Amino acid sequence: MVRWQPGTRERLQGTALQLFSEHGYDETTVAEIAAAADVTERTFFRHFADKREVLFAGQDDFLGMFSAPVEDAPAGTPPFELVRRALDAAAAFFPDDRRAWSRTRQRVIDAVPALGERELGKLANLKVHLGATLRTHGVAEPAATIAAETAVTVFHLSFARWIAEDEDRDFGTIVHERLDALAEVVHPGR
Known part of the structure; x- marks a missing residue:
């Protein structure tokens, strides 16, 4: 399991990275990342322009x-x-x-x-x-x-x-x- 300090932005990064690692980058959607991090897609997009930015923020x-x-x-x-x-x-x-x-x-x-x-x-x-x-x-x-x-x-x-x-x-x-x-x-x- 990938660990990161708490906080919405960091939680999204940790969750996304875990999903990318388990399911593949291309196969993972923003909706899945948001759901797994227990936030809305809108919250995701407040922190990142797209799922690629999770890795390059x-x-x-x-x-x-x-x-x-x-x-x-x-x-x-x-x-x-x-x-x-x-x-x-x-x-x-x-x-x-x-x-x-x-x-x-x-x-x-x-x-x-x-x-x-x-x-x-x-x-x-x-x-x-x-x-x-x-x-x-x-x-x-x-x-x-x-x-x-x-x-x-x-x-x-x-x-x-x-x-x-x-x-x-x-x-x-x-x-x-x-x-x-x-x-x-x-x-x-x-």
Whole structure:
């Protein structure tokens, strides 16, 4: 069973994810989600535009968790340190008690090509947003774009490892492992 904290929006997300997992995304209707969450369809649509948004809600928060640490960093902070700050903030966004939910969400997304494309679009949007934030913070091109691409790649690889069935380490440990590997690639022996 997928668990989530109480609250209508969260209850709808948890219920939808459970139904998607049990019956399939395409086979699950908004009416079924609303009924299982003990709310009306109208209440569902107050929280989400459609059933796809249940899986992708919170895009502004997602972008903000990466950009806020960059915006708050002192002027002149090196790009790699800005990437590290952004990824440390992302790690805090994925506590261990969200791992089971995240695993189930990813299985649902992986089973539906259109959802997989939406997920990739979310990551592409993050690259653009983070690149703009880095440029605004004074990071010149091409370093801003390279740093944004790097941050999203490290995030994506870390997330994939974190939700792996055989993984139990916290997200921050996995992020730092990948950042250290990247540093070794760029500066061997340092």
